[in-house]
Each structure stands twice: as structure tokens, then as C-alpha cells.
Amino acid sequence: MENPIGIFDSGVGGLTVLKxxxxxxxxxxxxxxxxTARVPYGNKSKETIVRYSIENTNFLMQFNIKMLxxxxxxxxxxxxxxxxxxxxxxxxxVIEPGAKRAVEVTKNKRIGVIGTVATIKSKAYQNIIKxxxxxxxxFAKPCPLFVPLVEEGLVKGPVAEAVVKMYLEGFKLKNxxxxxxxxxxxxxxxxxxxxxxxxxxxxxxxxxxxAKIVKGxxxxxxxxxxxxxxxxxxxxxxAAERFLKxxxxxxxxxxxxxxxxxxxx
Amino acid sequence: MENPIGIFDSGVGGLTVLKxxxxxxxxxxxxxxxxTARVPYGNKSKETIVRYSIENTNFLMQFNIKMLxxxxxxxxxxxxxxxxxxxxxxxxxVIEPGAKRAVEVTKNKRIGVIGTVATIKSKAYQNIIKxxxxxxxxFAKPCPLFVPLVEEGLVKGPVAEAVVKMYLEGFKLKNxxxxxxxxxxxxxxxxxxxxxxxxxxxxxxxxxxxAKIVKGxxxxxxxxxxxxxxxxxxxxxxAAERFLKxxxxxxxxxxxxxxxxxxxx
Numbered sequence: 210m211e212n213p214i215g216i217f218d219s220g221v222g223g224l225t226v227l228k229x230x231x232x233x234x235x236x237x238x239x240x241x242x243x244x245t246a247r248v249p250y251g252n253k254s255k256e257t258i259v260r261y262s263i264e265n266t267n268f269l270m271q272f273n274i275k276m277l278x279x280x281x282x283x284x285x286x287x288x289x290x291x292x293x294x295x296x297x298x299x300x301x302x303v304i305e306p307g308a309k310r311a312v313e314v315t316k317n318k319r320i321g322v323i324g325t326v327a328t329i330k331s332k333a334y335q336n337i338i339k340x341x342x343x344x345x346x347x348f349a350k351p352c353p354l355f356v357p358l359v360e361e362g363l364v365k366g367p368v369a370e371a372v373v374k375m376y377l378e379g380f381k382l383k384n385x386x387x388x389x390x391x392x393x394x395x396x397x398x399x400x401x402x403x404x405x406x407x408x409x410x411x412x413x414x415x416x417x418x419x420a421k422i423v424k425g426x427x428x429x430x431x432x433x434x435x436x437x438x439x440x441x442x443x444x445x446x447x448a449a450e451r452f453l454k455x456x457x458x459x460x461x462x463x464x465x466x467x468x469x470x471x472x473x474x
Numbered sequence: 475m476e477n478p479i480g481i482f483d484s485g486v487g488g489l490t491v492l493k494x495x496x497x498x499x500x501x502x503x504x505x506x507x508x509x510t511a512r513v514p515y516g517n518k519s520k521e522t523i524v525r526y527s528i529e530n531t532n533f534l535m536q537f538n539i540k541m542l543x544x545x546x547x548x549x550x551x552x553x554x555x556x557x558x559x560x561x562x563x564x565x566x567x568v569i570e571p572g573a574k575r576a577v578e579v580t581k582n583k584r585i586g587v588i589g590t591v592a593t594i595k596s597k598a599y600q601n602i603i604k605x606x607x608x609x610x611x612x613f614a615k616p617c618p619l620f621v622p623l624v625e626e627g628l629v630k631g632p633v634a635e636a637v638v639k640m641y642l643e644g645f646k647l648k649n650x651x652x653x654x655x656x657x658x659x660x661x662x663x664x665x666x667x668x669x670x671x672x673x674x675x676x677x678x679x680x681x682x683x684x685a686k687i688v689k690g691x692x693x694x695x696x697x698x699x700x701x702x703x704x705x706x707x708x709x710x711x712x713a714a715e716r717f718l719k720x721x722x723x724x725x726x727x728x729x730x731x732x733x734x735x736x737x738x739x
Contacts, residue, residue: 245518246512246518246522247511247512252625252714252716253510253511253712253714254712254713254714256713257511257711257712257713353622353626354619354622354623354626354628354633357618357619357622358619360517361618361619363619366640367636367639367640368619368633368636368637368640371632371633371636372633374632375631375632375633446522447518447519447522448519448521448522449517449518449519451517
């Protein structure tokens, strides 16, 4: 089935998920939407985040997508059930895969979870981790400055280190062995976070795990492409230069043209 | 004339302007709109910022405002001329007052200007300062992390200091004697900035200067209230908790109720 897979995020961070999907499923055509006119989502209300998520999905539905990937933890936490009720295609979020992976890798069952204010407040990670591992002890912390840091490309150096220290210092005393990056922007800060913990913890990001689920569902539902379609398309809702700047950092050569999408009008 | 004055900003920062207006003009009724569903503006494109500014003004026009104050440097830089052509009431921005004040206070005519990416790129401050003082030497620098810092209430401490140092270190070598805070969020970082410069520079923020212009125009056009109207109203486009948190910090007791506005639909 040659229809594309639609992927949206509030901004540039979801490209980490797109990249993982591309690596695992090189035959698929991917259509990406970054809602740069309204980024960030993580400090906004559930009602607003759900409205934005529906508008993004409506935009992608124009391309007859066969599957939707919500490459944004905040949208997944707030909206995945609502979107699943509204749209008749498989919809995959980034929280379940990350939560599952955390339970697989932890040894002492002490898991840290970081994300936006909205994601942490939703308790989506906490509830899913608990459903896989009743005995898990979870420490959750919102890190609202991480998204602007990444969107500005400030992923290392003294400012990134000061912000990482401010948010994560408390985790050092908790004896966690696993940290879930519950936001698709955060993998870009992975090195700085690893350094802060002297590489003594396992860091779980959802990108690769989500790609595995996407592959599994495509195969199960017999939706996978048999002929290669390389016409990936990238849309943003605002001509943010920093999308291209940070996006090229993530995608290397694979991000050339970005088009403007009219969303929610 | 008892109609209210409308004031909008992308978020919470414009309350610094509202507060200065209230202090100088306690008889006036003020209606504030913070576009918290789409904050921040400063990294977005001109087209998007102008659209948001028009939608905000249309919302405030419902209240038959007699004057509009654009309490956002980014909107002023991108949209004030367009808004003046569209709406038949006096419209006052925050850039001209700050630029004028900087020229008044500088002794060595070496002036630093900081603001969002959009404001600095527009060269609005640079052009207006030059129009008042041909010999001014201006050093301009965008500080995109300042808005998220303020919106998170992180206005002092090690993170604020690291960010201030990153952006402003270069100014120390330029021998400026005056620094214009070209964003209504930045006054909340004033102490940290002063400390960084060992209090050796004059800091200009637009709030008080803008209030003076508002007063002058009201008097000139005979629009000032003669009877006190204390029914100030505060609207936001999204129920952001941090608006109340940071807003109360700015407004002390004067911010109680915040309502949700439907803007741009």
C-alpha cells in the first residue's frame, strides 16, 4: 500500500522520530508537519493542545496517510485517545514505546522521567510504566527550558549544563538507573545529560522504540510499501529559520526543502 | 471619554507596560490580552506575527477601546504601521519611547539594544535611535532564551546568570553606557543584568516611557477619563498557569481574575 505515513510535532524535535522510522523503513514515504507557528506546546492547556493536534491531523489527512505518528509527547499525552476516536487510521504515539523500553532496561526498577509540564502532569508515562511493572518507583520532573534550548541549538556548553544541573540534580540522590527522555526534543541534549550523570544511567528515548512499533503495525495490517517512495515532504506552519538550522543538524543531508502549511484556518 | 484602553502582548511581559500606565493614569480602564496560546512571537516570521497582531487587535476592538497599546516589541517592530492603517484609533508601540529615552540618557553615544530575533532583525530600534542621534553607535543582539526564562519565572540564580553572560559578554568590550531592553519581558531580568555589568550601565526599559506617551496622547486628543473606572480586565488565549504565576509577581495584588479569550477563529 503506497500511501504515505503522516508525522507531526510541535516543532523540530519530531524529526528524531522521523529519522528513526526512515532508517527502519526506507521504503515508506513520510510526510512531516512541524507546528512552528504555535511551538511550544508543553506549557499550554489540554484544550489548546488537543485543538492544535486535531488541526495538524486534518492537514495530514489531505495526503491520504495510511498511518499517523504523533511524534510529540505532549500531544500524545493529551490527545491520542481523542484522535483515535476521530480518525479511522492506525495512530501511534511516542509514550507507550518509551515507557515499555524503560521497563525492559531498568535493573533496580528506579526510573526517572522528564518531559514538558503538560506531559508530566498528565501522568501518562507514570501510568504506563506502572502497568508494565507494578514495582517500578518513578521520579518525574518537568523540564520546560529544554525545548527552547534545543530549538535555539544550545545543546551543549555552559548554559545547557547549568539548565541540566538545575532540573536533574535531584535525580542523583534518587539512585535511578534509567532516565526516559519524554519529549522528542530531548535526545539532542543526550550527551550533556549523559555527561552530567557520568554515564552511569541508561537513557531511553522514544524514537527508535516508536519506529519498531510503526514497523510492527505496518506489517501486521499489511500496509507496508513494496516499492520505494522517496518523496518525503516537510511542512511547517511558520517559516522559522531555526527549523531549518536545527532540522539540518538532525537530518544531515536529508532535509532540503521545507514548505509552509496552512493549518487550522 | 470613558472607553477603555486596549493593551496586548504575546504573553505576560506586557503587564510591565500595563503597570506603568496604571501608575501614571489611575483613572483609566485597561483591558489586557496576553496571547499565551501562541507565545512566543519573537522567533516567528513577520507574516505570522502580523496576523496574530491583527487578530489580537480585533479582539480588543470589541470593547470599543479608544486607544491601543502594543505592549510587545516584536509586534510593534513587525506590525505597527499595518495596524495603524487598518484601525482608526491612536496606536502606541513600545519601541519609539525606549529608543528616545536611550538617546536622552547616553553620554558616550554607545548604546546596546537587546530583543527577540524578530525585533533585532527588523532594525526598528537601530533606525529610530539613529533618527534621534545620528552619531549613535549601536550594538544590537537577539537574546531568544530570555523570554522562556521569564515565562518560567527564572529571573535570577545560576541559570539566569549563565544565559545573561552568554548573550551580553560581548557588550562589555564595546564600552556601552546604555542598554535598551527591547522586549517587555526583559525588565524582569533587570537585576541580574545590572549585576552582570556591576551596575556600570544605564538600563532603559520602555514601560515607563510608553506610559508617558500614552498620557500625552490621551491629553492631546482629549480622550482621558474624568471619572475613575477600575474595571480592568485581563484575558489570555490559553489557560497558562504560568501567566498567573508570573503575572502576580509583576502585578502584586492587582491581578485576580483572568478570562479566556477566543482570538483568531
